[in-house]
Amino acid sequence: MSFWNDPLKVAADWLEGLLTGWGLDAVFAHVLVAFLGVFLLIALLMVLDIFLVWIERKVVARFQDRVGPNRVGPFGLIQPFADIIKLIIKEDTTPGGADKVVYNLAPILSMMSVLILWAVVPLAPVMLGVDLNVGVLFLIAAGAIGTLSIIMAGWSSNNKFAMIGAFRQVAVMVSFEIPMLTMLMIPTIYAGSMSMNTIIQAQDPIPFFILSPLGALIFLIAAIAELGRAPFDLAEGESELVSGFNIEYSGMKFGMFYAGELLHAFTFGGFWMILFFGGYRFFGLEQVSPFLAILILIIKAMIGYWVIMWVKYTMMRIRIDQMLGFNWKFLTPLAFALLLVTALMNALLAGAPTWLYVLGMLLANVVTGWVALEIARSVTRKERMQVEGVKNPVEAHH
Amino acid sequence: MTAQQIIFMIVAAYTIGSGLMVVTTRNLVHAALWLVSTLFGVAVAYALLNANFIAVVQVVVYIGAIAILFIFAVMLTRKDMRDSGPQMNKNWWAGALVAVLVFAGLAFLLSGWSGFRNIAAELPAEFDAIGLLGEALTSPEAFVLPFEVASVLLLAALVGAVYVAFNPRSDKK
Amino acid sequence: MVPLSWYLMFAAALFSIGLFGVLTRRNAIAILLGVELMLNAVNINLVAFWRYSDVMAMAGQVFAVIVFAVAAAEVSVGLALVISVYRRRNTVVADELDMLKW
Numbered sequence: 001m002s003f004w005n006d007p008l009k010v011a012a013d014w015l016e017g018l019l020t021g022w023g024l025d026a027v028f029a030h031v032l033v034a035f036l037g038v039f040l041l042i043a044l045l046m047v048l049d050i051f052l053v054w055i056e057r058k059v060v061a062r063f064q065d066r067v068g069p070n071r072v073g074p075f076g077l078i079q080p081f082a083d084i085i086k087l088i089i090k091e092d093t094t095p096g097g098a099d100k101v102v103y104n105l106a107p108i109l110s111m112m113s114v115l116i117l118w119a120v121v122p123l124a125p126v127m128l129g130v131d132l133n134v135g136v137l138f139l140i141a142a143g144a145i146g147t148l149s150i151i152m153a154g155w156s157s158n159n160k161f162a163m164i165g166a167f168r169q170v171a172v173m174v175s176f177e178i179p180m181l182t183m184l185m186i187p188t189i190y191a192g193s194m195s196m197n198t199i200i201q202a203q204d205p206i207p208f209f210i211l212s213p214l215g216a217l218i219f220l221i222a223a224i225a226e227l228g229r230a231p232f233d234l235a236e237g238e239s240e241l242v243s244g245f246n247i248e249y250s251g252m253k254f255g256m257f258y259a260g261e262l263l264h265a266f267t268f269g270g271f272w273m274i275l276f277f278g279g280y281r282f283f284g285l286e287q288v289s290p291f292l293a294i295l296i297l298i299i300k301a302m303i304g305y306w307v308i309m310w311v312k313y314t315m316m317r318i319r320i321d322q323m324l325g326f327n328w329k330f331l332t333p334l335a336f337a338l339l340l341v342t343a344l345m346n347a348l349l350a351g352a353p354t355w356l357y358v359l360g361m362l363l364a365n366v367v368t369g370w371v372a373l374e375i376a377r378s379v380t381r382k383e384r385m386q387v388e389g390v391k392n393p394v395e396a397h398h
Numbered sequence: 399m400t401a402q403q404i405i406f407m408i409v410a411a412y413t414i415g416s417g418l419m420v421v422t423t424r425n426l427v428h429a430a431l432w433l434v435s436t437l438f439g440v441a442v443a444y445a446l447l448n449a450n451f452i453a454v455v456q457v458v459v460y461i462g463a464i465a466i467l468f469i470f471a472v473m474l475t476r477k478d479m480r481d482s483g484p485q486m487n488k489n490w491w492a493g494a495l496v497a498v499l500v501f502a503g504l505a506f507l508l509s510g511w512s513g514f515r516n517i518a519a520e521l522p523a524e525f526d527a528i529g530l531l532g533e534a535l536t537s538p539e540a541f542v543l544p545f546e547v548a549s550v551l552l553l554a555a556l557v558g559a560v561y562v563a564f565n566p567r568s569d570k571k
Numbered sequence: 572m573v574p575l576s577w578y579l580m581f582a583a584a585l586f587s588i589g590l591f592g593v594l595t596r597r598n599a600i601a602i603l604l605g606v607e608l609m610l611n612a613v614n615i616n617l618v619a620f621w622r623y624s625d626v627m628a629m630a631g632q633v634f635a636v637i638v639f640a641v642a643a644a645e646v647s648v649g650l651a652l653v654i655s656v657y658r659r660r661n662t663v664v665a666d667e668l669d670m671l672k673w
Binding site: 400402403406410413414417418420421426429430433436437440443444446447448449451452455456459460463464467468470471472474475485486487489490492493494496497498500501504505508509513514515516517518519521522525527530531533534535540541544545548549551552554555556558559560562563565 | 572
């Protein structure tokens with residue numbers, strides 16, 4: 001085992017040997033090295049986060065036919081650092097009547113809910129925080145902390161706009177958690193395990209998006225809602241709620257919400273890739289070196305992040321009733337139906353050859369999606385006839 | 399004391415402290431947030447007991463759903479956000495007495511039990527608690543009936559909650 | 572290793588705290604908070620008994636899962652009742668809900 005095959009373990013062993021050589025207790029040295037690893041990961045993520053600001057601004061500029069930041073440094077690369085300095089030296093205000101402890105705790109929890117997600121992300125076959133056997137449920141558990149941070153921020157700000165934003169966001173997050181959790185069960189069925197690493201290993205010949213394209217799509221929609229990004233950004237709703245739950249935050253506290261949101265989007269892009277597109281695997285390249293595997297994962301996560309941005313900057317915001325109606329009347333039943341169909345097909349095709357299994361799953365997905373769309377179409381047509389039929393009889397004849 | 403015992407002590411002290419704050423804080427939103435903190439402590443206790451699945455479900459169900467529901471309910475049932483009047487009834491000393499007596503009684507009963515000082519056996523190698531739990535919840539020889547009854551109970555509660563909390567007046571425009 | 576007694580005492584303490592909350596709080600929601608503490612204490616006991624007896628028998632964890640379901644049902648119906656009562660009587664203080672007493 002050399003450094004290039006398993007760098008994390010070699011480095012940790014070397015450091016532990018060094019520390020015990022200094023006369024430290026073995027257990028203590030182990031804990032210390034583990035903490036060091038956590039700090040290293042968080043530091044790297046925060047550095048990445050800084051560049052995510054630049055990437056997001058550049059990409060949105062391209063979508064809107066602009067150039068984006070280009071003044072500070074080459075291609076505006078230094079711009080995010082300038083932004084951070086600005087955020088840090090801004091006045092740190094606390095509104096009167098705010099609940100101080102809760103108010104200050106909320107941004108920390110918001111950031112934390114994103115960072116702890118990386119505990120279960122397998123960066124490479126041999127590099128991961130913990131291979132929890134409940135890895136996919138951990139995703140939802142971390143989301144629960146995020147929900148909590150938003151309601152804390154909204155309530156403690158003592159501001160009605162913040163409160164409305166928080167209520168909206170929490171309603172959205174709690175309800176979209178259901179299709180998301182259901183869709184997390186689909187890779188679990190295919191892989192037979194909830195551990196992230198096993199799920200990636202199980203996508204050896206065929207990534208799961210071929211088996212379940214509909215599942216990947218529903219997961220992406222639920223993830224975007226969970227992130228609170230357009231078209232589901234009613235919590236912020238700049239034009240109606242001015243900024244939603246984080247309206248009263250200034251300086252670096254706002255910066256934590258902002259950075260947390262960007263990193264959250266990137267992380268969910270990564271999870272989308274891990275669950276449905278094979279994570280760090282890319283035609284066997286990941287076996288060459290763990291560093292290459294990390295690079296593949298980051299590139300894939302960037303692609304997922306780009307898709308999320310693409311949706312954000314091309315869709316308009318929808319109303320809260322439309323959004324909850326869409327979830328409860330369409331997405332959740334569809335997710336349940338898909339889970340049932342997938343489990344049934346998985347049991348039926350248990351002994352079938354691979355090509356038949358893949359084809360059967362794909363067909364089942366396509367048929368489920370088509371039936372759902374047909375039902376939705378006929379229902380919405382009936383609704384539209386009821387509203388428009390009387391008002392506009394000429395239209396009905398067509 | 400071993401490291402495990404120290405960790406347990408810290409977790410237990412933290413959880414019980416948070417629990418005390420839940421029942422004594424005047425501000426109800428704070429009480430709900432302290433409940434979240436208590437639930438976290440309990441989740442860590444589950445993790446210490448090697449019950450990973452239960453620990454994560456604790457966070458998902460209790461913190462993600464139940465605690466949020468409590469915070470919503472507290473906010474929906476107050477005209478203003480301040481707490482006025484005493485939060486405890488005038489018989490609080492009797493309540494405290496009963497609680498202490500229950501604790502003493504439980505401690506007395508448990509200390510007389512032969513298995514009280516049991517030490518946990520080592521987990522078998524390659525122990526798959528989730529697989530076992532899944533089989534136990536779905537196999538007809540084990541607990542499939544209680545599990546299904548629990549799901550029916552949840553559905554009934556859902557329908558009942560919607561029916562009870564539904565405000566017919568708000569529907570008339 | 573941590574002996575079973577520690578977990579049982581921990582759970583008993585949490586249960587008593589919850590009981591204190593249920594008995595003394597005036598606000599109906601705070602009473603439900605106390606009930607949650609008690610349910611959690613029971614769950615700790617169930618999981619601890621699972622861990623300290625035969626780990627291959629999953630009854631303890633299964634019952635913990637069912638307690639989760641029951642707790643969710645209890646909270647949803649309980650809070651719906653509280654909100655409904657608040658709408659009619661404009662109070663959630665348990666002492667003031669005394670229409671049956673006349």
